[in-house]
Amino acid sequence: xxxxxxxxxxxxxxxxxxxxxxxxxxxxxxxxxxxxxxxxxxxxxxxxxxxxxxxxxxxxxxxxxxxxxxxxxxxxxxxxxxxxxxxxxxxxxxxxxxxxxxxxxxxxxxxxxxxxxxxxxxxxxxxxxxxxxxxxxxxxxxxxxxxxxxxxxxxxxxxxxxxxxxxxxxxxxxxxxxxxxxxxxxxxxxxxxxxx
Numbered sequence: 001x002x003x004x005x006x007x008x009x010x011x012x013x014x015x016x017x018x019x020x021x022x023x024x025x026x027x028x029x030x031x032x033x034x035x036x037x038x039x040x041x042x043x044x045x046x047x048x049x050x051x052x053x054x055x056x057x058x059x060x061x062x063x064x065x066x067x068x069x070x071x072x073x074x075x076x077x078x079x080x081x082x083x084x085x086x087x088x089x090x091x092x093x094x095x096x097x098x099x100x101x102x103x104x105x106x107x108x109x110x111x112x113x114x115x116x117x118x119x120x121x122x123x124x125x126x127x128x129x130x131x132x133x134x135x136x137x138x139x140x141x142x143x144x145x146x147x148x149x150x151x152x153x154x155x156x157x158x159x160x161x162x163x164x165x166x167x168x169x170x171x172x173x174x175x176x177x178x179x180x181x182x183x184x185x186x187x188x189x190x191x192x193x194x195x196x
Contacts, residue, residue: 009087011156012145013186016082018072020144020195024137025069031123031134032062032099038119051116052102060095064088065141083183085159093146100142103135143193151182151189158182 035051036058042050071086106117120131127134158179174182 010090010093010146011152012086012088013147013152013155014072014084014086014144015190015195016084018069020140020190021069021072024141025065026127027134027138027141028062028065028069030127031120031138032058032065034123035116035119036062049112051119052105052113053099053116057095057098060092061099064092064096064145068145083155083186085156087156088145093142096138096142096145100135100138103131103138107131107135140194144190144195147186147189147193149185149189151185154178154182155186 035053036055039048039051039053039058040055042048043055048054068086072084102113102116103120106113106120109117117131120134124130124134129137154174158174
């Protein structure tokens with residue numbers, strides 16, 4: 001068992017206003033945990049590959065969304081325009097990525113993911129969403145958490161410096177102009193992911 005503190009954490013820069021997350025929160029309990037339960041039942045019948053993913057991966061992806069929602073409490077009005085920097089273990093984000101890849105396979109109609117597609121169709125009917133919409137919502141979460149542009153480490157370093165914590169960056173802390181430019185770039189990345 002290794003310490004979570006030694007895992008390579010990834011900085012995630014998110015809007016201070018968590019309303020974007022409310023729109024996709026259903027993914028945790030009403031999609032990922034349902035698919036995980038079906039995968040668990042299939043594994044019990046020695047058909048572990050039926051829904052493409054293992055129960056652990058599905059539960060891990062669900063808990064990323066659940067924990068994110070729990071940590072992103074409602075901000076004060078003055079904080080809504082701000083940003084939040086969270087550090088998530090890379091392996092947790094990998095769970096989310098694996099689920100997204102499997103959902104894309106199901107959406108594309110790949111034969112190995114036919115049972116997953118059928119299950120997602122049924123779940124989607126209950127949620128008033130198509131498999132494409134579910135996949136798109138999961139992609140939005142992944143895009144927000146895995147935004148991989150140079151502005152993200154700049155903002156993470158600035159946030160850590162403001163707290164008096166070491167940033168792991170041997171250089172000086174980012175100046176105000178670099179931080180402002182990083183915020184502009186991150187907001188453009190959010191807009192590209194469909195989050196304002």
